[in-house]
Amino acid sequence: MELQLQMELDEGTAKIRLGGRLDATNAPAFQEELKKLIGKDVSKIVFFSEDLEYIASAGLRVMIFAKQRIGMNAQVYLIGAQQTVLDVIKMSGLDTFMTIQDSFDQKTQ
Amino acid sequence: MIRRLDAHPTHECKGFSLRSGKPIPFGAVIVPGGVNFSVYSRYADSCVLVLFNKHEPAPFAEIPFFPEFCIGNVFSMVVFDLDYENIEYGYRMTGPWDPKSGHRFDSSKILLDPYAKSIGGRDEWGKEPDWSNIFPHRSRIFFDDFDWEDDTQLQIPFEDLVIYEMHVRNFTAHPSSGIKHPGTFSGIREKIPYLKSLGINCVELLPVHEFDEFEHSRLSPVTGERLMNLWGYSNVGFFAPKAGYAATGKYGMQVDELKTTIKALHKAGIEVILDVVFNHTAEGNEQGPYISYRGIDNKSYYMLTPEGYYYNFSGCGNTLNCNNPIVRNMILDCLRYWVSDYHIDGFRFDLASILGRDQNGAPMNSPPLLETLAFDPVLGKCKLIAEAWDAGGLYQVGSFPSWDRWAEWNGKYRDDMRRFLKGDAGMVPAVMQRLQGSPDLYQWQNRMTSASVNFITCHDGFTLMDLVSYNDKHNEANGEDNRDGSNDNSSWNCGAEGPSDDPEITQLRLKQIKNAAAMLLVSNGAPMVLSGDEMGNSQDGNNNAYCQDNSISWLNWDLLKSHGELFRFMKQMIAFRMKHDVLRKSSYVRNTDSNAEISWHGVRAWEPDASFDSRTIAFMCRRFGCPEEPDVYAAVNMHWECHSFELPAAEGNAKWHVFANTDMRPPHDISEIGNEVLLDNQHAFLAGPRSVVVLVSKLNQRKGEDNGTAVTDGT
Incomplete structure (x- = not known):
């Protein structure tokens, strides 16, 4: 399945909705999309991942890229990720730079 | 950014876009638009790149290297538009079949890239492989970036080290470890608080390079259980971490997982030393399989007899030709890679004396490989530790070429302290030397206490509990009629062979363990503790448990409760050592x-x-x-x-x-x-x-x- 990707910037919060598979074939396109945020005032990067079925190492790298290039001080959230996706992130230890939550409330977070 | 002039194809073959590649670096590297493949062979006539979709039994493409893609003895090309995360690759080499002259080319075999940074095929530990697979160990391509933040090698002075020798799987595979991912790199990360509480500041990992746990796999005559190559002293690839040691191995993320583990250990002030095996490979002798080296350049990679058979100084079938300039460079490339990409703090070289033999097997005075490693700038802050002997009878404790850089596993420390511990007469003069860091062995070369890694037990031999519980080895479960393993253990069972209910005996054993720990930790030189000795771990008298992937080898964490006094004793002795500088002198x-x-x-x-x-x-x-x-x-x-x-x-x-x-x-x-x-x-x-x-x-x-x-x- 292809990657589904929607992105919007809402008062300093970059909301990125992911679905399908995120791997080496579509990670470059995803990265290009994220590059549009460079230089903008972003304090939070939120990946809504309920519909993300699979993530490979290239996909994770783009998330790390987001943190490094868009804002080292921005908080990164991973929301509603499925267990398989969570497992990869946690076991590889790449969970340390993001906050993992079931849901996201822009007002309180 | 301006697009590179060489980022577009010049050739077409079978629907693939290609161009001449760069010979260096060797291996497969992601470049703009594609992947650069580079492999060398001194004697091959031609080479074909073989591509598989991940896990597929048959290749989906075979792409020959055009003659104009060769420089010197190197085949290199860029293949564009590859889905690099989902492919596996190998090579077919064509060249002479002439075993007497050292050549064993066979183009029917698909060969692993010697520089593969990630290897598929044994992704999950112990999962029965498909024995009909035509290409069981597959090179993979990996995007080798990692966010190390500000991590660097810790550079703890040698004399301040307290080394903890451990096996990735044995450390947490037992259910009593109580962690989420038993037997993995990730498992070590979960146990960092434990390592901190013990007070060690360095872990020395038994081999973590890709190996085949099913090599020589067979059933135990005692238990009927499957015996595996658990220790991993048999490399399939030198550049790739053991996928089966990663909880994420099945997702192909073992590289990230190991790097994350090392980063976390460093954050906790713990160095990482790797046990590396450059003396032989998993290909065995002439009866063994074609994995890589034999089919790529047999004559360069292996030490061969004049008749073309394999020298066996390793005791494992073949001997890597370490002082052949080609192999020497591969070893250097490998160690540089582990230092620069994995931030490894040091290496312990298995059967290191082989590394000092010339191409005919004769020991050299100034072996070029050992000298190169001693002076290499990338390895400049790395600990280099030799197991200063080999299976061919060379024993160099005290005389291993050092250039003031090489330290040794001090086998004499082990032997003398064991004999003293069990009450042998005539040991005091030797023990006085050992307690001071063995100046009798090292001072004549102007070396210092940093030449000596002191140990009484290590993975090879009895655990400390078994050293005080058995007079003789009990290796029947290994299926070799108790012939394997050393007979020379200098052990004493304190009055009964094996487990005992006699409180006098069990008390004496605990005391002897504490005696050993106390002597080790007041000796100058760097002490090394075998993982599990701090809780009285036993291997039921097995002194060579290389194949026992079961409770014989796995550390039983419940021992911390039953033998908590040993943990407490070891912990306090380590703390005492760290508190008193006079026990950690760099000079004699x-x-x-x-x-x-x-x-x-x-x-x-x-x-x-x-x-x-x-x-x-x-x-x-x-x-x-x-x-x-x-x-x-x-x-x-x-x-x-x-x-x-x-x-x-x-x-x-x-x-x-x-x-x-x-x-x-x-x-x-x-x-x-x-x-x-x-x-x-x-x-x-x-x-x-x-x-x-x-x-x-x-x-x-x-x-x-x-x-x-x-x-x-x-x-």
């Missing part, structure tokens, strides 16, 4: 002049008894001109009877306090640092049979002022 302690930092004693102060029948020795460490630094005194009585040790006077107004006395039952066997108990009689101490006493001098405090009452003797 002065032992002759009137301001000697170490003075020798015995049953009588200032009169060590090094005679043949003596089994007692004591020493005092003192730093002159540093009155604030306490003296340390240790009395070792390996005789089966009590001996009263006359004490030298502590410096100035200080008084002797008891830190450890292995003859006492817990909690009086050892103190917390700072809570040492004032000794009532400052002139003599009665050491119990087979016991070690450690005293520390402190400024006079009134009796009972620090932690209870003063003690008299240790009986």
